[in-house]
Amino acid sequence: MTISLVDADNLLAVDVGNAHTRAAWFDVVEGRYRLVALGIAPTTAAAPLNDLREGLTTATEQLQQITGQPLLDTEARVLLSESDHAAVDQVVLTLSAGAPLRAALVGVLRGVSLHSARRLAHQIPSSVVAQLHLGDRMHTGGRVQALVQSRPDVVLIVGGVEGGATRAVLAGVRAVRLALELIPPQQRPEVIYAGNSRLHAEVQRQLEALAPLHLAPNLRPTLEHEQLAPAQETLLEVFRRVRGRQLPGLQAWLDDLGGRVVFYPTSYALARMVRFLGRTYDENKGVLAVDLGAESVTLTGAWGKETMLRVFADLGVGSVLPNVLEGEPHPVDEVRRWVPFPIEAEEVLAYAYHKALYPHSVPATEKALALALAFARLILRRALRGAWKDIPPRAREQSRGWLPPAEPILVSGHLLTHSASPAQALLTLLDGLQPHGVTTFVLDRHPLFPMLGAAAETNPPLAVQMLESHHFEPLATVLTVAHGVKRWGATVARVRVEIAGAERDIDVHTGTLLTVPLRPGQKAKVVVRPQRGADAGFGPGRRGVVMVHGSRLGLVIDARGRPTRLPPQPEQRFELQQRWLKALR
Amino acid sequence: MPIVRTVVRVIPLTTFHYRRLLPRPGRVVVNQGQRVKTSTVVAETLLEARYRVLDVAQALGVPRAAAEEWITCRVGETVSRGEALAEKKGLLSKVVYAPEDGKIVAISEGQILLQVYAQPWELKAGIPGVVTKVMPEQGVEISAAGALIDGVWGNGQQSYAPLHTLGPADRVLQVEDLGVEMRGLILVTGRIEDEEVLTAAENLPLRGLIVGGLHPGLLPLGGRLSFPLVVLDAFAARGMNAAAFRLLESSEERRAAVVAETPDPYTGRRPVVFIPAEEAQPEQVAPEAATLEPGVQVRLIREPHRGQTAVVVSLPPGWVTLPNGARALGAKVRLPSGERLMAPLTNLEILVQSS
Numbered sequence: 001m002t003i004s005l006v007d008a009d010n011l012l013a014v015d016v017g018n019a020h021t022r023a024a025w026f027d028v029v030e031g032r033y034r035l036v037a038l039g040i041a042p043t044t045a046a047a048p049l050n051d052l053r054e055g056l057t058t059a060t061e062q063l064q065q066i067t068g069q070p071l072l073d074t075e076a077r078v079l080l081s082e083s084d085h086a087a088v089d090q091v092v093l094t095l096s097a098g099a100p101l102r103a104a105l106v107g108v109l110r111g112v113s114l115h116s117a118r119r120l121a122h123q124i125p126s127s128v129v130a131q132l133h134l135g136d137r138m139h140t141g142g143r144v145q146a147l148v149q150s151r152p153d154v155v156l157i158v159g160g161v162e163g164g165a166t167r168a169v170l171a172g173v174r175a176v177r178l179a180l181e182l183i184p185p186q187q188r189p190e191v192i193y194a195g196n197s198r199l200h201a202e203v204q205r206q207l208e209a210l211a212p213l214h215l216a217p218n219l220r221p222t223l224e225h226e227q228l229a230p231a232q233e234t235l236l237e238v239f240r241r242v243r244g245r246q247l248p249g250l251q252a253w254l255d256d257l258g259g260r261v262v263f264y265p266t267s268y269a270l271a272r273m274v275r276f277l278g279r280t281y282d283e284n285k286g287v288l289a290v291d292l293g294a295e296s297v298t299l300t301g302a303w304g305k306e307t308m309l310r311v312f313a314d315l316g317v318g319s320v321l322p323n324v325l326e327g328e329p330h331p332v333d334e335v336r337r338w339v340p341f342p343i344e345a346e347e348v349l350a351y352a353y354h355k356a357l358y359p360h361s362v363p364a365t366e367k368a369l370a371l372a373l374a375f376a377r378l379i380l381r382r383a384l385r386g387a388w389k390d391i392p393p394r395a396r397e398q399s400r401g402w403l404p405p406a407e408p409i410l411v412s413g414h415l416l417t418h419s420a421s422p423a424q425a426l427l428t429l430l431d432g433l434q435p436h437g438v439t440t441f442v443l444d445r446h447p448l449f450p451m452l453g454a455a456a457e458t459n460p461p462l463a464v465q466m467l468e469s470h471h472f473e474p475l476a477t478v479l480t481v482a483h484g485v486k487r488w489g490a491t492v493a494r495v496r497v498e499i500a501g502a503e504r505d506i507d508v509h510t511g512t513l514l515t516v517p518l519r520p521g522q523k524a525k526v527v528v529r530p531q532r533g534a535d536a537g538f539g540p541g542r543r544g545v546v547m548v549h550g551s552r553l554g555l556v557i558d559a560r561g562r563p564t565r566l567p568p569q570p571e572q573r574f575e576l577q578q579r580w581l582k583a584l585r
Numbered sequence: 586m587p588i589v590r591t592v593v594r595v596i597p598l599t600t601f602h603y604r605r606l607l608p609r610p611g612r613v614v615v616n617q618g619q620r621v622k623t624s625t626v627v628a629e630t631l632l633e634a635r636y637r638v639l640d641v642a643q644a645l646g647v648p649r650a651a652a653e654e655w656i657t658c659r660v661g662e663t664v665s666r667g668e669a670l671a672e673k674k675g676l677l678s679k680v681v682y683a684p685e686d687g688k689i690v691a692i693s694e695g696q697i698l699l700q701v702y703a704q705p706w707e708l709k710a711g712i713p714g715v716v717t718k719v720m721p722e723q724g725v726e727i728s729a730a731g732a733l734i735d736g737v738w739g740n741g742q743q744s745y746a747p748l749h750t751l752g753p754a755d756r757v758l759q760v761e762d763l764g765v766e767m768r769g770l771i772l773v774t775g776r777i778e779d780e781e782v783l784t785a786a787e788n789l790p791l792r793g794l795i796v797g798g799l800h801p802g803l804l805p806l807g808g809r810l811s812f813p814l815v816v817l818d819a820f821a822a823r824g825m826n827a828a829a830f831r832l833l834e835s836s837e838e839r840r841a842a843v844v845a846e847t848p849d850p851y852t853g854r855r856p857v858v859f860i861p862a863e864e865a866q867p868e869q870v871a872p873e874a875a876t877l878e879p880g881v882q883v884r885l886i887r888e889p890h891r892g893q894t895a896v897v898v899s900l901p902p903g904w905v906t907l908p909n910g911a912r913a914l915g916a917k918v919r920l921p922s923g924e925r926l927m928a929p930l931t932n933l934e935i936l937v938q939s940s
Contacts, residue, residue, distance in 0.1 A: 019931065020914075040914070042588060042914075042930070044589075045851075046850055046851045046852075046853070047591055047850070047851065047852055047853025047873075047874075048589055048590065048591045048853055048873055048874030049589050049874075054589075099851065139637075139638065140638035140640075140696075141635070141636035141637040141638045141698070141699075141701075142636075144636045144638065144698060145634065145635055145636050148634065149633070149634075151609070174693075174694055174696060175638075177693055177694060178636075178638065178691050178693055178696065178698045181690070181691040181693060181698070182634075182690055182691060182698070184610050187609075187610070206694065319850070345802075346800065346801060346802065346822075349801035349802055349820070350801045350819075350820050350821045352801070353801045353804060353820040354801075354819060354820055354821070354886075354887075357737050357738060357820075357848060358886050358887070358931070358932075359850065360931040361886055361887050361929070361931045361932045362887070362907075362911055362913050362929045362931055362932060363887070363909070363911060364887050364888060364889065364907050364908075364909060364911065364928065364929060364932060365887075365888045365889050365908075365909055366909050367888070368887065368888055368909075369909050369910075369911060418904075418911060418912045418913065419911035419912070419913075420910075420911075421910050
């Protein structure tokens with residue numbers, strides 16, 4: 001893509017996670033945007049420093065040292081270009097640090113307006129702490145009590161289609177008003193009203209003097225139609241305000257920049273990038289991103305113009321890890337089944353609770369890493385199940401119950417990008433997500449996608465050009481042959497791979513995972529002929545041809561079945577799991 | 586930038602500044618400079634309030650905007666059941682009565698909000714000492730001299746009672762180890778692996794339990810005990826670290842304050858065991874944080890050397906690769922055996938312990 005960069009702006013991007021603060025410096029070198037330097041420091045929002053600026057400054061100082069370019073003034077404030085020609089033109093901030101926002105939802109019908117409110121709230125790291133609606137069987141006093149005791153950061157009032165119900169909505173508004181009267185002024189939540197717009201004036205009259213009130217377009221203008229996007233902007237503004245109050249040092253850092261900073265939740269910035277990619281890539285296949293974090297998991301996808309974003313603040317590989325051990329029939333056994341060697345139930349429990357005490361600690365032995373990855377598989381499965389209804393219907397229909405077609409699948413999260421080997425990471429992703437057909441996994445190690453998603457708002461060329469850079473690591477292209485064959489070792493497909501004129505024919509057997517080496521820069525033509533009943537993404541028994549690009553692990557053919565089943569006998573299971581891992585190495 | 590971390594403390598004699606904060610705003614009921622016991626209430630608030638909403642406008646059949654004209658009570662007033670709160674006089678007089686005893690907490694939009702019950706919640710000092718700072722509506726800082734040991738997990742309870750140690754440090758406590766002579770004591774032992782032991786301890790009852798290790802399956806039961814349970818080291822089949830065990834064992838029969846707070850990484854709050862000094866008043870203040878740098882003593886919190894102490898040798902810049910292939914920001918540390926190894930920064934706790 002050729003873009004004039006005569007007056008191109010440089011960009012300082014910072015991402016503040018719960019464990020690490022990262023800084024990246026992008027500038028034009030030889031006519032193209034480049035990632036010039038990266039800095040990393042521990043995040044300092046929590047005790048003992050309780051000042052987010054310390055980590056931000058350290059990470060930015062590293063960029064100064066690497067580039068020799070002055071980015072901070074003597075008081076560690078970002079040097080903006082208006083004060084110095086050789087300074088920073090643009091700043092973007094993405095942030096995932098901090099406890100989930102506590103959201104109280106007030107609606108009319110549980111399955112309509114409240115459902116939409118939940119979907120909106122789950123687009124940022126939040127936990128729903130109260131849900132009030134017509135069917136909640138509470139009297140007004142109980143509702144007030146629920147609101148006060150749940151100590152929300154944000155109250156989201158919804159309900160009433162356009163021109164529709166007002167009485168039930170106003171009953172909710174009055175409960176919120178009474179609750180606000182009881183909460184000390186400095187602790188009152190932000191209030192978003194996204195219900196029947198006919199009530200805007202009345203809602204303002206009742207609530208504006210009591211708490212910061214934000215009016216947004218109706219989430220459900222009609223019973224059938226849901227519109228989250230306009231209210232999303234309001235929710236983002238509320239997120240910024242709440243985080244500015246909650247995270248020590250953040251507001252001061254933002255104030256120093258005088259509003260010249262683009263600031264998004266990391267999950268939302270990632271979704272922006274995915275949305276952008278969704279319009280670029282094959283709209284029939286879509287693009288998916290998975291961020292497996294310590295304190296949350298983000299799943300976001302785009303299929304043409306249809307998008308999905310879901311943040312699970314109750315799932316993650318850090319302090320919330322013990323949550324995985326709840327809500328399943330035998331979760332501990334399920335974790336044990338994904339560890340490729342004998343492990344006691346006690347060790348699984350000990351791992352989860354110890355991780356909760358030290359959420360940012362990393363697995364430093366083979367055993368701890370295998371356990372962490374077993375948990376990761378369950379987390380991914382649970383997240384996908386939880387996000388199922390958020391996936392656009394067209395993509396869901398195409399998927400026939402599996403992961404909807406997506407290429408590429410972008411992967412971030414320290415466990416998968418830094419702790420696990422490429423083979424371990426891929427096997428975890430395959431077991432957790434159970435993709436179908438042909439897809440490519442791409443690792444975002446630094447991670448840059450959220451930064452670019454935020455940057456795309458003011459600097460689209462930067463985002464476009466960085467996508468073509470080598471900073472994203474294609475992990476593998478996976479061809480999954482789904483089948484219903486229970487007998488192990490049966491042939492389910494024949495695959496012909498042509499690399500640089502040389503052909504290789506492969507019989508694909510059930511229960512196997514195999515790789516065809518294909519280095520980055522190489523290309524291969526792959527012709528797949530599934531047996532009757534088997535499906536490689538082209539329909540049952542249908543032949544398909546794909547061009548595959550090289551990657552770290554090359555072409556991986558997965559014929560282990562969907563869902564992948566493990567033998568019940570431990571010895572067989574361990575042997576098979578080791579064999580699969582070995583096949584990817 | 587130096588890496589500053591919260592520290593883990595095992596200190597025989599220090600001045601401890603302890604912040605005691607309410608879970609929500611309330612009222613501080615002690616003054617700066619006041620001497621407090623462990624059981625002294627230092628602040629109070631209301632939790633678990635229950636409300637009744639009386640819709641005056643609807644009951645009197647008047648417009649919401651005009652309803653307040655007929656309301657006869659005021660915010661802050663305490664009312665009794667049956668007391669008239671609003672009245673519309675006339676030919677057909679209508680009255681709204683208080684359905685229960687309570688307090689008027691809000692009048693708004695023709696509605697009266699009656700707080701009919703509020704559970705008072707008291708914050709006790711937790712340790713004996715002097716109030717050195719008052720944070721209005723939030724809590725206090727209490728200062729005292731004595732021995733201090735930080736834990737990793739607590740069940741939210743607190744007590745103050747004499748210590749009794751059942752060694753050695755790796756002892757697995759059994760039901761038969763518990764006798765009636767331990768009733769009212771805070772028991773110190775290596776580890777607990779059996780549910781029956783916790784049940785027996787509850788039945789005695791003990792006044793507190795300090796362990797090195799706790800079987801992770803016992804966490805739910807541990808959380809429900811009526812006395813404080815503090816885990817000093819890990820949820821695993823491990824005993825107590827030697828430094829803490831030595832200090833507790835040498836304090837046999839001395840009264841200790843066990844404040845088994847649930848850990849919170851954001852605030853740095855964690856459970857503590859504090860043994861007040863009888864006379865000494867050291868000048869040294871127990872640090873809450875320290876800089877991770879060469880020469881600093883650390884404790885490794887993850888396998889393969891979990892629980893071991895070490896000394897930081899160097900802090901290499903950038904990512905390091907661990908023996909299992911994982912990459913992390915790391916530190917080179919030296920174990921007591923002389924072995925040197927690379928450990929992730931996030932797997933180290935700075936240890937402050939003195940003999």
